[in-house]
Amino acid sequence: KAGVTQTPRYLIKTRGQQVTLSCSPISGHRSVSWYQQTPGQGLQFLFEYFSETQRNKGNFPGRFSGRQFSNSRSEMNVSTLELGDSALYLCASSSAGTGSEKLFFGSGTQLSVL
Amino acid sequence: GESVGLHLPTLSVQEGDNSIINCAYSNSASDYFIWYKQESGKGPQFIIDIRSNMDKRQGQRVTVLLNKTVKHLSLQIAATQPGDSAVYFCAENPTYNTDKLIFGTGTRLQVFP
Numbered sequence: 001k002a003g004v005t006q007t008p009r010y011l012i013k014t015r016g017q018q019v020t021l022s023c024s025p026i027s028g029h030r031s032v033s034w035y036q037q038t039p040g041q042g043l044q045f046l047f048e049y050f051s052e053t054q055r056n057k058g059n060f061p062g063r064f065s066g067r068q069f070s071n072s073r074s075e076m077n078v079s080t081l082e083l084g085d086s087a088l089y090l091c092a093s094s095s096a097g098t099g100s101e102k103l104f105f106g107s108g109t110q111l112s113v114l
Numbered sequence: 115g116e117s118v119g120l121h122l123p124t125l126s127v128q129e130g131d132n133s134i135i136n137c138a139y140s141n142s143a144s145d146y147f148i149w150y151k152q153e154s155g156k157g158p159q160f161i162i163d164i165r166s167n168m169d170k171r172q173g174q175r176v177t178v179l180l181n182k183t184v185k186h187l188s189l190q191i192a193a194t195q196p197g198d199s200a201v202y203f204c205a206e207n208p209t210y211n212t213d214k215l216i217f218g219t220g221t222r223l224q225v226f227p
Contacts, residue, residue: 004157006157006218014187031213033213033214033215042217042218042219042220043203043205043215043217044130044217045212045214045215045216048212048213048214050227055212056209056212056213056214058214077125090157090158092157092213094213097211097212097213098210099145099146099166099179099207099210099211099212099213100145100146100210101216102160102163103148103150103160103215104160105150105158105159105160106157107146107155107156107157108156108157
């Protein structure tokens with residue numbers, strides 16, 4: 001079974017631009033969540049999707065958004081990029097999003113904002 | 115792909131020794147806990163999990179201990195190998211029916227020969 005796949009692996013953008021990151025969960029997994037990882041703040045929860053609905057959102061500005069498609073694939077979008085958005089963005093999936101089952105992560109998208 | 119802040123605590127152990135990585139979690143309502151390993155350039159890799167109705171769980175060369183009284187979690191790695199060198203994160207889930215995890219700051223494990 002293939003793991004969680006994230007594309008692209010690396011991205012370089014400039015301030016003010018927008019970016020879309022993609023995540024394909026493990027086959028059969030219906031819950032997808034996104035995390036931001038930075039050296040200063042560590043791993044922080046962005047949002048979670050289940051059956052195409054956002055079920056939970058972390059403490060991030062409205063410039064961060066996401067969606068989930070009927071095949072459980074998910075995208076996240078960051079608009080009006082700021083230097084502080086430079087980070088590793090990680091996607092994770094679980095079977096049913098019960099909160100007490102294994103959560104599997106992809107390798108992430110490394111975003112650099114110049 | 116790892117947390118490399120200067121504040122990251124580091125545990126250095128000799129190959130073959132046992133390692134113990136500690137974590138203090140924040141929410142007494144947390145019901146589910148996970149340990150992850152993150153190597154450079156990779157995402158967090160699941161190691162072992164434990165639910166709040168247990169105080170110990172064993173896997174292959176790893177044991178997780180949970181002390182709910184003091185909100186403390188530990189990961190024990192037996193016979194530590196060079197391949198165990200990575201950053202280790204504990205994570206807690208205080209909310210039912212969601213995958214919203216709260217992660218610890220991480221501990222860097224360095225294994226030397």
